Amino acid sequence: xxxxxTNDDGIHAPGLAVLEExxxxxxxxxxxxxxxxxxxxAGHSLTLNRPVRLQKFGERRYAVTGxxxxxxxMALREVMDGxxxxxxxxxxxxxxxxxxxxxSGTVSAAIEGALAGIRAIAFSQVYSAKTAGTDSEFAAARxxxxxxxxxxxxxxxxxxxxxxxxFPPLAPDDVKGIRVVRQGFHDYSRGSIVEGKDPRGxxxxxxxxxxxxxxxxHDTDLEAIDDGYIAVTPLQLDFTHDASIAVxxxxxxx
Numbered sequence: 001x002x003x004x005x006t007n008d009d010g011i012h013a014p015g016l017a018v019l020e021e022x023x024x025x026x027x028x029x030x031x032x033x034x035x036x037x038x039x040x041x042a043g044h045s046l047t048l049n050r051p052v053r054l055q056k057f058g059e060r061r062y063a064v065t066g067x068x069x070x071x072x073x074m075a076l077r078e079v080m081d082g083x084x085x086x087x088x089x090x091x092x093x094x095x096x097x098x099x100x101x102x103x104s105g106t107v108s109a110a111i112e113g114a115l116a117g118i119r120a121i122a123f124s125q126v127y128s129a130k131t132a133g134t135d136s137e138f139a140a141a142r143x144x145x146x147x148x149x150x151x152x153x154x155x156x157x158x159x160x161x162x163x164x165x166x167f168p169p170l171a172p173d174d175v176k177g178i179r180v181v182r183q184g185f186h187d188y189s190r191g192s193i194v195e196g197k198d199p200r201g202x203x204x205x206x207x208x209x210x211x212x213x214x215x216x217x218h219d220t221d222l223e224a225i226d227d228g229y230i231a232v233t234p235l236q237l238d239f240t241h242d243a244s245i246a247v248x249x250x251x252x253x254x
Contacts, residue, residue, distance in 0.1 A: 001026060001027040001029065001085045001086065001153070002027065002029040002031070002080075002082065002083075002084045002085050002086075003023045003026070003027050003029065003030050003031070003084055003085065003086045003087075003088060004031045004032075004033065004072070004075050004076075004080065004084040004086070004087045004088070004113075004118075005019055005020055005023055005030060005031065005032045005033075005034070005087075005088050005089075006032070006033055006034045006068060006071045006072055006075070006087065006088075006089050006109045007019070007034050007035070007068065007089055007090055007091075007092065007105075007106060007109070008035065008038070008039045008040055008042060008067075008068045008089075008092065008104070008105025008106045008108075008109065009038050009039075009040065009092060009093055009106075010034060010035050010036065010037050010038045010039070010063075011032070011034045011035065011036055011057065011061075011063040013034075013038070013093065014093075014137070014138060015090055015091035015092060015093050015123075015125065015138055015141070016032070016034055016090075016091070018091050018138045018141055018142050018145070019088055019089075019090050019091050019123060019141075019145070020032065021142070022088075022141075022142070022145040022146055022149060023088055023149075025146050025149075026146075026149065026150075026153065030060065031060045031061075031062075031075065031079065031080055031084065032057075032060065032061045032062065033062045033063075033064060033071050033072070033074060033075035033079050033080075034062075034063060034064070034068075034071050035063065035064055035065075035066060035067060035068060035070070035071055035105075036055060036063040036064060036065050037065075039066075039067050039068055039105045040092075040094070040105060041103050041104075041105065042067045042068060042069075042105040042108065043102060043103050043104065043105065043108050044069055044108035044111055044112070045067050045069060045108075046066075046067065046069055046070060046073075047065075047066040047067055047070050052064055052065055052066040052070050052074065053065040054074060054078065054079070062074075062075070062079050067105060067108075068089070068105040068106065068108055068109035068112075069105075069108055069109065069111075069112045071109065072087065072109050072112040072113055072116075073112060076116055076118075083116075083118060084118060085118070085119070086118070086119050086120070086121070086153070087109070087110060087113035087118050087119070087120040087121070088120075088121055088123065088149075089106050089107070089109040089110045089113075089120065089121070089122045089123065090106050090122055090123030090124055090125075090141075090165075091123040091124065091125050091138055091141045091145070091167075092104070092106040092122075092123065092124035092125065093125060093127065093137070093138075094124065094125070094126070094127045095124055095126040095127065095166055095225065096122065096124040096164060096166060097124075097126075097166055097184060097221045097222050097225060097231070098183060098184040098185050098186050098220070098221060098222050099183070099184075099185050099186055100186070101164060101183065101235065104122070104124075106122050106123070106124055107122045107162075107164055107235070109122070110122040110162045110163075110164070111162060111237060113162070114157075114160055114161060114162040114237060115160065115237065117159075119152075119155075119157045119162075120162045120163070121149070121152060121162065121163045121164075121165060122162065122163070122164045122165065123141060123145065123148075123165045123166075123167070124164075124165070124166045124167070125137070125138050125140065125141045125166075125167045125169070126166055126167060126168055126169040126225055127169060128169030130169075131169070136171070139171060139172055140167040140168060140169070140170055140171070140172055140175055140230075141167045142172075143172035143175075144167060144172065144175060144178075144230055145167075147178070148165055148178060148230060148232065158234075158236070160236060160237040160238060161234055161235060161236050161237070162234075162235050162237075163232060163233070163234055163235070164183075164221070164231075164232075164233045164234075164235050165230065165231070165232050165233075166221060166224075166225055166230065166231045166233075167230050168225045168228050168229065168230065170228060174228065175228060175229070175230060176227065176228040176229050177229055177230070178229065178230045178232055179224040179227075179229040179230065179231060179232065180232045180233070180234075181219055181220050181221050181223075181224045181231050181232070181233055182219055182220045182221070182233065183220060183221060183233050183235065184220030184221050184222035184223065185220075186222075192207075193205050193206070193207055194206045194207075221233045
């Protein structure tokens with residue numbers, strides 16, 4: 001099995017090393033192509049206004065001066081000598097839950113794989129201030145990652161779908177298990193923007209990374225993480241709201 005690994009935290013990110021360890025439990029044919037620098041929040045963006053450069057860091061190991069989407073496109077079209085059987089993206093440092101997947105470079109790298117007809121899985125480790133920067137930061141992902149990947153290796157992915165996986169910020173022994181759940185939704189009306197001044201007295205704004213209210217249901221990725229489970233969520237790329245087709249057709253009828 002040929003596996004392509006990428007992320008949005010950059011080629012030197014510890015989460016990428018964790019994912020590479022997990023991938024090597026299933027294959028020796030591993031390729032790495034990731035952004036040369038952190039691209040968190042890049043979403044499914046392409047670099048269009050400047051050239052993209054490719055850097056080689058070793059055998060089957062490359063970095064791209066662009067976004068996660070750029071990295072996957074470069075891997076598939078320029079780097080690899082044949083398509084991968086599987087694309088793994090992550091392990092992201094921080095959650096990619098609910099509607100945050102639209103901002104996520106980690107998820108978007110998997111989206112690019114799905115668009116190319118390749119099975120793709122995105123992995124994120126929910127952030128914990130207690131373990132940040134320590135060897136335990138990705139402990140849940142490292143201990144449970146193979147258990148998540150193995151059942152998906154021979155699973156049939158529907159066309160233009162991908163899998164989004166989030167690990168709770170817990171010690172491995174405290175993780176309660178794995179739940180297959182829906183995508184949740186945040187209440188962004190309660191979000192905040194932090195204002196400050198730089199040393200020259202100029203105003204700046206920083207988007208706050210605080211807790212945001214979310215859906216009250218108990219069958220989504222948000223609640224699964226809160227309950228101490230790994231959240232496995234199948235995502236589809238067809239955003240069409242089918243129920244509105246007939247309504248809008250009537251609106252525009254002659």
